Amino acid sequence: INMFELPKLDYSNSALSPIMSEQTLDLHHGKHHQTYITNLNNFIKSSEYEKLSLEEIIKKSSSENKAGIFNNASQHWNHNLFWKCMKPNGGGKLPPKLEDKIKKDFGSFEKFRAEFINAGVTQFGSGWCWLSVKEDKLVVSKSPNAENPTIHNMKPILGCDVWEHSYYLDYKNKRPIYLENFFDKLINWEFVESNL
Numbered sequence: 001i002n003m004f005e006l007p008k009l010d011y012s013n014s015a016l017s018p019i020m021s022e023q024t025l026d027l028h029h030g031k032h033h034q035t036y037i038t039n040l041n042n043f044i045k046s047s048e049y050e051k052l053s054l055e056e057i058i059k060k061s062s063s064e065n066k067a068g069i070f071n072n073a074s075q076h077w078n079h080n081l082f083w084k085c086m087k088p089n090g091g092g093k094l095p096p097k098l099e100d101k102i103k104k105d106f107g108s109f110e111k112f113r114a115e116f117i118n119a120g121v122t123q124f125g126s127g128w129c130w131l132s133v134k135e136d137k138l139v140v141s142k143s144p145n146a147e148n149p150t151i152h153n154m155k156p157i158l159g160c161d162v163w164e165h166s167y168y169l170d171y172k173n174k175r176p177i178y179l180e181n182f183f184d185k186l187i188n189w190e191f192v193e194s195n196l
């Protein structure tokens with residue numbers, strides 16, 4: 001029987017400050033992410049979903065249009081990836097294998113950076129922007145609310161949360177500035193490369 005639990009962060013809640021403040025991480029990790037997990041556990045309790053893995057729950061609830069289960073399961077998955085995609089003093093130079101792959105699939109690192117940030121800026125309302133592997137190629141995409149690219153046969157290797165709870169305390173309405181800071185100062189590129 002599956003009871004999902006909030007994963008511990010690899011860094012302290014104050015370690016990403018001032019790019020992402022301690023208060024934002026207290027609420028975003030400790031409250032928002034925890035709420036998705038609590039809801040998910042309540043939804044699947046004593047149901048046919050109870051013994052499935054998180055990935056199986058996402059697939060099944062998506063195909064059966066079970067929005068309550070899907071939204072909470074997908075958000076749990078999304079946030080698990082998101083926390084791993086950041087580290088204190090992140091950003092900077094890419095490891096060579098990832099850098100080569102990005103140059104090959106986007107033309108240049110700068111083109112990829114612009115495309116990724118633009119995907120986050122143009123996601124209307126709550127959602128996510130992603131770098132995923134699709135049929136051996138890297139692609140940038142965006143998704144509304146809880147949706148993640150796995151249901152479209154893509155494998156996300158980098159994700160950024162553009163729900164207001166992710167940036168409003170630190171950046172107010174300035175989502176583009178949040179995305180630039182996330183990209184340039186928080187991304188754990190070694191982790192992203194390890195997902196290739």
Ligand code: FE
Pocket residue numbers: 028032079161163165166
């Ligand atoms: Fe979030």
